[in-house]
Amino acid sequence: MNRRNFLRTFLAGGIALFGACGCSKTILSSDGATPIENDSKSLLGIQIIDPHAHPDMDYVGARWRDKSASYRYMQEINMATSSFSAVGDRVFSSHLFGNSAFKNTMVQLDWWLEGIVKENKVKLVLKTSDIPHQSDVSQPPGAILSIEGGDALEGKLDNIDKFYQIGVRIITMMHYHNNEIGDIMKARPHSDPGPYRGGLSQFGRRVIVKMEDVGMVIDVAHSHPTTFREILSVVSKPVIDSHTNPSPTEESSYHGRMRTWKEMELVAKNCGVTCTWPLRYHDIPRRIISDWAKEILVMKQRLGIEHVGLGTDGGGGYHPMDGYDDERDLKKLGDAMLEVGLSREDIEAYMGGNVLRVLKTCIS
Numbered sequence: 026m027n028r029r030n031f032l033r034t035f036l037a038g039g040i041a042l043f044g045a046c047g048c049s050k051t052i053l054s055s056d057g058a059t060p061i062e063n064d065s066k067s068l069l070g071i072q073i074i075d076p077h078a079h080p081d082m083d084y085v086g087a088r089w090r091d092k093s094a095s096y097r098y099m100q101e102i103n104m105a106t107s108s109f110s111a112v113g114d115r116v117f118s119s120h121l122f123g124n125s126a127f128k129n130t131m132v133q134l135d136w137w138l139e140g141i142v143k144e145n146k147v148k149l150v151l152k153t154s155d156i157p158h159q160s161d162v163s164q165p166p167g168a169i170l171s172i173e174g175g176d177a178l179e180g181k182l183d184n185i186d187k188f189y190q191i192g193v194r195i196i197t198m199m200h201y202h203n204n205e206i207g208d209i210m211k212a213r214p215h216s217d218p219g220p221y222r223g224g225l226s227q228f229g230r231r232v233i234v235k236m237e238d239v240g241m242v243i244d245v246a247h248s249h250p251t252t253f254r255e256i257l258s259v260v261s262k263p264v265i266d267s268h269t270n271p272s273p274t275e276e277s278s279y280h281g282r283m284r285t286w287k288e289m290e291l292v293a294k295n296c297g298v299t300c301t302w303p304l305r306y307h308d309i310p311r312r313i314i315s316d317w318a319k320e321i322l323v324m325k326q327r328l329g330i331e332h333v334g335l336g337t338d339g340g341g342g343y344h345p346m347d348g349y350d351d352e353r354d355l356k357k358l359g360d361a362m363l364e365v366g367l368s369r370e371d372i373e374a375y376m377g378g379n380v381l382r383v384l385k386t387c388i389s
C-alpha cells in the first residue's frame with residue numbers, strides 16, 4: 026500500500042494498529058459527547074502552549090487508548106497552540122512501510138495535515154506570529170508539527186529540509202531507540218534500544234547546525250545524560266526538554282526519564298526550558314495535581330520560573346496523576362499553582378510564555 030492509498034483508506038474508515046508508546050460555566054465539548062464542569066478562572070487570559078503532545082492520533086485506530094489530547098479539548102480551554110508530534114522511531118506503526126522511519130513519520134504528519142489542518146480544525150503554526158492569541162475564540166487552536174525521534178531523518182540531513190517544508194518545527198532528537206544522532210536515557214520495556222553510540226555523533230552535530238539554520242527547535246527530551254550534555258555544549262540557540270520532571274536524586278542509576286538538578290541547570294544556562302508533565306510515579310511523591318504545582322514552585326526557586334514550562338505528552342500513552350484525564354484538567358493545575366503561592370505571572374510563564382520565547386528565537 027502506498028502512502029496515498031493508505032491515507033485514503035484510513036480517512037475513509039480507519040485502520041487499527043498497535044501503538045507504542047482543565048469559564049465559569051458548564052461546557053459541552055465540541056464533539057458533543059463529554060460535558061465538563063470547571064469554574065476555575067486561573068487560566069483565563071493565559072496563552073497556553075504545549076510543546077509536546079500527540080493529539081488526535083486517529084490514524085492509530087480504535088486501539089489507541091490514550092485520548093488525553095485533542096484539538097477539541099484545546100478549543101475548550103482556549104489553548105493557543107500544541108505540538109502535534111509524530112513518533113519518529115520504530116516503536117510505533119513500524120509495519121506500514123517496511124522499516125522506513127522516514128515514511129512512517131510522513132504518514133503520521135500527513136494524517137494531521139489532511140484530516141485536521143486542511144479541515145481548519147487547527148491552524149498550522151510555521152512561525153510564532155501564526156500562534157492564535159487565546160482571547161480570539163473565533164480562531165482554531167494552533168498546531169506545531171513535531172517529530173519525536175530523530176530516527177525519522179534516517180541519517181540524511183536533506184530529510185530535515187523535507188520535514189521543514191511540510192511544516193515541522195520541533196524535533197525531539199531521541200525517543201526509545203539509540204539512533205544516528207545519539208543515545209536514549211531509558212529503553213522501552215520489551216523493545217530493542219539499538220546499539221549504544223557513546224554520546225552525540227558527528228551526524229548529530231551536523232543535525233544541530235542544520236536545524237538551527239533552517240529554524241527548528243531542538244528538543245533534548247529522552248536523550249541520555251552524555252548525549253544531553255554534548256547537545257547543550259554545541260547548540261547556539263535555546264533548547265527545550267519537552268516532557269520530564271526533576272529527579273529526587275543526582276544518582277544516575279535512579280533517573281529513568283527524570284532530569285537531575287545539575288542537568289536542568291544546564292538547560293537554564295542555555296536560556297532553555299525544562300517542561301514538566303502529568304506523569305504519575307509510585308516511588309516519588311508525584312501522584313496528584315498539587316504535587317505537580319509544588320514541584321513547579323521548587324523549580325522556580327532553584328532554576329528561575331523563566332526556565333520551567335508545560336509539556337504534557339498528552340496522547341503519549343502513559344499513566345497520569347490522579348485527577349488528570351486530559352488537557353482540560355490543566356485548569357486544575359492553574360488552581361493548584363495559585364494555591365501553592367505561585368503568581369499569575371508565574372502561570373503565564375509556565376503555561377506558554379517561556380516556550381514562546383524559545384520558539385521566537387528558533388523558528389522566528
Ligand SMILES: [Zn+2]
Nearest residue numbers: 110173338341
Ligand atoms: Zn511523546
